[in-house]
Amino acid sequence: MPMFDNPFDPKRRLTSGCPCGQHKSVAEHDQAARLQAQEVAASEDKRYENVVAGTVLRAMFPQDAARRAFLKTVGASTALAAISQFFPLSTATEVFAQAKPIEKKDLKVGFIPITCATPIIMAKPMGFYEKHGLNVDVIKTAGWAVVRDKTINKEYDAAHMLSPMPIAITLGAGSNPIPYTMPAVENINGQAITLAVKHKDKRDPKSWKGFKFAVPFDYSMHNYLLRYYLAEHGLDPDTDVQIRAVPPPEMVANLRADNIDGFLAPDPVNQRAVYDGVGFIHILSKEIWDRHPCCAFAASQEFVKGSPNTYAALLKAIIDATAFATKPENRKQIAESIAPANYLNQPVTVVEQVLTGKFADGLGNVKNVPDRIDFDPFPYESFAVWILTQMKRWGQIKGEVKYADVAKSVFLATDTTKLMKEVGLTPPSSTSKSFVVMGKTFDPSKPEEYIKSFKIKRV
Amino acid sequence: MTLSARAGIVSILILVLFLGAWHLATSGSSSVQQMDPEYAKLMGITATQGKSAMPGPLQVGATLWKHLTNPFYDNGPNDKGLGIQLAYSIGRVAIGYLLAVLVAIPLGFLIGMSQLMSRALDPFIQVLKPISPLAWMPLALYTIKDSNYSAIFVIFICSVWPMLINTAFGVATVRKEWLNVARTLEVGPLKRAFTVILPAAAPTILTGMRISIGIAWLVIVAAEMLVGGTGIGYFVWNEWNNLSITNVINAILVIGIVGMVLDQLLARAAKLVTYPE
Incomplete structure (x- = not known):
């Protein structure tokens, strides 16, 4: 059971497709998680307190079933009050919330x-x-x-x-x-395939045979995405085109000098090529793999x-x-x-x-x-x-x-x-x-x- | 009119011609397509006005003035004034170069005075000498594990050879008569080295040092472009990153001037130790 779930909730489902038990399905859970990820929690103290109280409760009733029986009989707020009487919850919360000393500032x-x-x-x-x-x-x-x-x-x-x-x-x-x-x-x-302006009519990758492409590094998503994209369009990235590693800052200069025909590069390089009028954005990388x-x-x-x-x-x-x-x-x-x-x-x-x-x-x-x-x-x-x-x-x-x-x-x-x-x-x-x-x-x-x-x- | 005055006039004429041609070449603007104003707002002036990406002399002059009037600003670790960057570069060159002097001149003496050592060390020197200093960079980064020391090491390794070879040559070619005179006067080996050989070989040694400082200054720019962080080489790289040719030209000018000053300093020093026979 994840640490930040609320153990005081007797209605919490113990098993379900959804890992936290609060949603009907995994998809719904993910959706909720995404929404929540965009909100920063209101109060840090409250959160720590919940964590500490939850830990204490769990220590007292290690078995999920027994804890639920207890909570059902007395109710969550009574349980919390009862625990805090013989366990200094606020002190424990403080100890937990206090950040440990940072070794190197x-x-x-x-x-x-x-x-x-x-x-x-x-x-x-x-x-x-x-x-x-x-x-x-x-x-x-x-x-x-x-x-x-x-x-x-x-x-x-x-x-x-x-x-x-x-x-x-x-x-x-x-x-x-x-x-x-x-x-x-x-x-x-946040990446894109940019081609030189002179290729603006060659939007079909099948016509890219013999092109010279640049990627920032051999071990980069750019390299793998570009290879994937080319291979899906039937081009062998090792024999039909040339792919070289070029540091991002040098890409626009190389594109202008006609050393390369295009690149799959991180931004702002793509936008900079457009800004300087030397290239155009063929596709954004999200069109290859959204949320890569x-x-x-x-x-x-x-x-x-x-x-x-x-x-x-x-x-x-x-x-x-x-x-x-x-x-x-x-x-x-x-x-x-x-x-x-x-x-x-x-x-x-x-x-x-x-x-x-x-x-x-x-x-x-x-x-x-x-x-x-x-x-x-x-x-x-x-x-x-x-x-x-x-x-x-x-x-x-x-x-x-x-x-x-x-x-x-x-x-x-x-x-x-x-x-x-x-x-x-x-x-x-x-x-x-x-x-x-x-x-x-x-x-x-x-x-x-x-x-x-x-x-x-x-x- | 003296020769130097006439040469000066010709120099100025060449400069004016060059600046004029530069100005004319960059002031024109090529034709541009019509653009939607909203689209144009998102584009740079090269694309919207067809302006040449190459700056004219006036633009370069204006930026140079800006750099010269505020050379020591510090906006954090990645954006410092030209003066600070130059100081970093000169500092690195000075340390690497002095270390090279400390190694090359005594070693050169040894090689020049001893036939055996000269023959024994020759193959090593011949192999190591032609290696491009930047080829040492990855090895230096890997073994020294500090980019700053690596840059200094690269300066050291590139400036050591001309000094070493010139010192050895200077020492080996001291005129036999002088050595014989010293021998007849029963001068001890140490005294002979300092009072006879060193003054005789000094002009050759300084020539080697002058070649070395030139190479060191050439190399520091490339080395700093590679490791980044600080220095005039980093400045060039950072401005290239922004495709700011104006600033790159400025940096080129400054690099040239500093290189000239360093060279002239050693040329003066060489004059001080040269005696007419």
């Missing part, structure tokens, strides 16, 4: 100047780190490999990474194996275990910022605070178009897609499994893969669940979920079958 967090890093960046100018007792410097970094090396070297305590990177680092693909963790996803959606994860907040397992309180405070700040960024009405304000030279170093209107979803597409239309980018911190383990299937599909990892184990040890869904509750959000009930990529449902429990189902693959 001054932290350095690395980021790449793209809108995916919005929660990590905005937490600085908007004071989310401060609120959780941290003094964080967010340091702009030149490329993913440098972020990786600087985090491994401990120059950064934590960093903004592409969500496949912690998995790759843990597995030792493209670097030495180091146990890495990814306790929070930064953003979902992209970038992530990552830290080494050493940091997570070595300074657990600092880590908790940092993650809470990020989750808090993410919740703030979810709300459309805050997006304009966020765009203004992260556009300056110290952070993204982009014209405000470019960042604003990305975050608000009202944007010019480069072909003369103004589009309105409010969920062009969204923010959801929850690191579903099934995301990791999907990433692993694609790594295997394209030959980045070989042999047998322990999908569930890797997913669990890298994507710290349980930690996130706990901390989301502490900052007053409702985490999803399950740490795994199924989703649809270009019309094809992914079942996280059958990764090998999924890989086998593709025609174009390198296995």
